[in-house]
Amino acid sequence: MTAIAANLQAVRTRIAAAERAGGQNRGLGDGVPTVKLLAVSKTKSAAAIREAHAAGQRAFAENYVQEGVDKILELGDLSLEWHFIGPLQSNKTRPVAEHFDWVHTVDREKIAQRLSEQRSAGKALLQVCLQVNVSGEASKGGVAPAELVALARAVSAMPHLQLRGLMCIPEPTPDVTLQAQRFAQLRHLLETLNAELGLSMDTLSMGMSDDLETAIAEGATMVRIGSAIFGARGVPQAAA
Ligand SMILES: *Cc1c(COP(=O)(O)O)cnc(C)c1O
Numbered sequence: 001m002t003a004i005a006a007n008l009q010a011v012r013t014r015i016a017a018a019e020r021a022g023g024q025n026r027g028l029g030d031g032v033p034t035v036k037l038l039a040v041s042k043t044k045s046a047a048a049i050r051e052a053h054a055a056g057q058r059a060f061a062e063n064y065v066q067e068g069v070d071k072i073l074e075l076g077d078l079s080l081e082w083h084f085i086g087p088l089q090s091n092k093t094r095p096v097a098e099h100f101d102w103v104h105t106v107d108r109e110k111i112a113q114r115l116s117e118q119r120s121a122g123k124a125l126l127q128v129c130l131q132v133n134v135s136g137e138a139s140k141g142g143v144a145p146a147e148l149v150a151l152a153r154a155v156s157a158m159p160h161l162q163l164r165g166l167m168c169i170p171e172p173t174p175d176v177t178l179q180a181q182r183f184a185q186l187r188h189l190l191e192t193l194n195a196e197l198g199l200s201m202d203t204l205s206m207g208m209s210d211d212l213e214t215a216i217a218e219g220a221t222m223v224r225i226g227s228a229i230f231g232a233r234g235v236p237q238a239a240a
Pocket residue numbers: 040042063085086169208209210224225226227228
């Protein structure tokens with residue numbers, strides 16, 4: 001077994017244990033959601049992604065537009081699902097709309113508008129999560145909770161987007177209780193939005209290598225895992 005295959009196995013085991021520990025009881029809707037694993041492959045080679053694919057992984061996430069598109073094209077012979085999870089500037093929306101299946105980091109109406117306009121009508125709807133700033137730092141990406149209703153209403157009406165849920169990247173903290181509160185806040189926001197706007201969002205994208213158990217306990221349906229699968233990261237190839 002390669003290192004990546006062994007790491008993937010270990011992450012799957014952690015996810016299954018967290019689900020058994022009770023995360024599913026707080027899940028969305030009636031059924032028991034199975035938490036989906038996204039392999040965060042930023043700064044990692046196409047060869048590393050092939051290795052993960054050979055070990056059964058199908059969904060990958062990238063942070064930098066050009067680096068991500070390069071890998072999507074290079075790995076076009078594989079049937080993979082691609083998630084964009086990095087900060088998105090309005091002048092970089094087109095390649096994302098053209099090449100990715102999901103975008104997790106929509107935090108402004110203007111970005112969503114461009115993604116919808118640039119998504120080809122011949123393709124499946126672009127699957128969208130709204131990034132919410134749950135820790136309240138002025139510097140971080142994400143829509144403020146107070147502005148979320150207006151954004152969700154606007155995005156849910158856009159023709160080439162499908163609004164699937166919410167995403168957050170809380171500030172790292174050693175305080176597990178605080179971290180759990182932030183994840184719980186995201187779940188409450190999603191439940192409130194679904195009720196108030198009559199939406200059926202089904203995705204909570206939260207949890208990374210160091211806090212996936214806490215996120216799943218609070219209802220995560222997708223976890224974004226990089227270093228626990230691919231090892232530590234160096235400097236990004238291109239800060240695109
Ligand atoms: C890099 C990154 C991850 C993965 O982080 P790890 O700690 O390596 O698991 C998840 N989400 C986002 C948005 C990231 O940028």
